[in-house]
Amino acid sequence: MRGLYRVATAVALGLLALAAPTIGQQASRPLPRDNTLCLTCHINFETEDIVAKHLAAKLTCAHCHGLSYDHANDEESAAKPDVLFGRTEVSPFCGKCHEQHKRPEVVAKALADWKGSRRPNGRLIRENAMCTDCHGDHRLPHAGPTRT
Numbered sequence: 458m459r460g461l462y463r464v465a466t467a468v469a470l471g472l473l474a475l476a477a478p479t480i481g482q483q484a485s486r487p488l489p490r491d492n493t494l495c496l497t498c499h500i501n502f503e504t505e506d507i508v509a510k511h512l513a514a515k516l517t518c519a520h521c522h523g524l525s526y527d528h529a530n531d532e533e534s535a536a537k538p539d540v541l542f543g544r545t546e547v548s549p550f551c552g553k554c555h556e557q558h559k560r561p562e563v564v565a566k567a568l569a570d571w572k573g574s575r576r577p578n579g580r581l582i583r584e585n586a587m588c589t590d591c592h593g594d595h596r597l598p599h600a601g602p603t604r605t
C-alpha cells in the first residue's frame with residue numbers, strides 16, 4: 458500500500474505544481490490525428506500498449522511529445538522531439554488524466570508481487586514504481602546503431 462500511496466502523492470503534487478510540459482500548451486496548434494508520420498521511423502511503437510490504447514482515445518504521439526516537427530523531418534534525427542520526460546515527470550504527467558486506479562488493491566498486490574524483479578518490459582520494479590514501469594513497453598531499446 459505504501460508504494461501506491463506514494464504514486465498517488467506524486468500525482469497529487471503533479472496536479473498542483475506541474476513543471477512538466479502540458480498538453481494545453483499545444484492546444485492552439487492543430488495536432489495530427491494519427492501516428493503515421495512518427496511510425497515511418499518508430500514502427501516498433503505501432504502495437505505498443507501506451508501508444509495503441511491512447512490512439513484508440515484519439516491521443517497521438519504529438520499529444521504527449523509535441524508536434525516534434527524538426528525531429529520528424531530531420532533525416533539525421535539530430536533534433537530532439539519537443540517534449541521528453543525525466544523519470545520524476547512521468548507519473549505527474551500521466552496523473553493529469555488518470556487520477557486513481559479503479560481497483561487500488563489489485564495494483565498494490567501487483568507492486569508487492571513484482572517488487573525487486575523485472576517486468577517483461579525490462580523495468581526493475583521498486584517501491585516507488587512509476588506508471589511506465591508497470592504499463593507498456595514505451596522506451597527505446599538503446600541498442601540501435603542510431604544512438605550514440
Ligand code: HEC
Nearest residue numbers: 494495498518522524525529531532534538597601603604
Ligand atoms: C526520420 C525518422 C524519424 C521520424 C519521422 C521520427 N523519429 Fe523519433 N527518433 C528517430 C531516431 C533515429 C531516434 C533515436 C533512436 C535511438 O536513439 O535509438 C528517435 C528518438 C525519438 C525519441 C527519444 C528521444 C530521446 O532522446 O530519448 C522520441 C520521444 C521520439 N523519437 C519521438 C518521435 C515522435 C513523437 C515522432 C513523430 C512526431 C518521431 N519521433 C518521428 C527518428 C525519427
Ligand code: HEC
Nearest residue numbers: 492495499502508511516517518521542547589595596597
Ligand atoms: C500518453 C502519452 C504518450 C504517448 C501517446 C506517446 N508517448 Fe512516448 N513517452 C511518453 C512518456 C511519459 C515517456 C517516458 C517514459 C519512461 O521514461 O518510462 C515516453 C518515452 C518515449 C520514448 C523513449 C525515450 C527514451 O529515452 O527511451 C520514445 C522513443 C517515445 N516515447 C516515442 C513515442 C512515439 C513514436 C509515440 C507515438 C507512436 C509516442 N511516444 C506516444 C508519453 C507518451
Ligand code: HEC
Nearest residue numbers: 480507510511514516547550551552553554555588589592
Ligand atoms: C490527455 C489525457 C491523458 C494522458 C496525459 C494520459 N492518458 Fe492514459 N488514457 C487517456 C484516455 C482518454 C484513455 C482511454 C480511456 C480510458 O481507458 O481511461 C487512456 C487509456 C489509458 C490506459 C488503458 C486503460 C484501460 O482500461 O485499458 C492506460 C494503461 C493508460 N491510459 C496509461 C497512461 C499512462 C501510463 C500515461 C502517461 C505516460 C497516460 N495514460 C497519459 C488519457 C490520457
Ligand code: HEC
Nearest residue numbers: 548551552555557558559560563564567568586587588591
Ligand atoms: C505497480 C504497478 C503499477 C503502477 C506503478 C501503475 N499501475 Fe496502473 N495498473 C496496474 C495494474 C495491475 C492494473 C490493473 C488493475 C485491475 O485489474 O483492476 C492497472 C490499471 C490501470 C489503468 C486502467 C484503469 C484502472 O484504473 O484500473 C490505468 C488507466 C492505469 N493503470 C494508469 C496508471 C497510471 C497513470 C499510473 C501512474 C500514475 C499507473 N497506472 C501506475 C499496475 C500499475
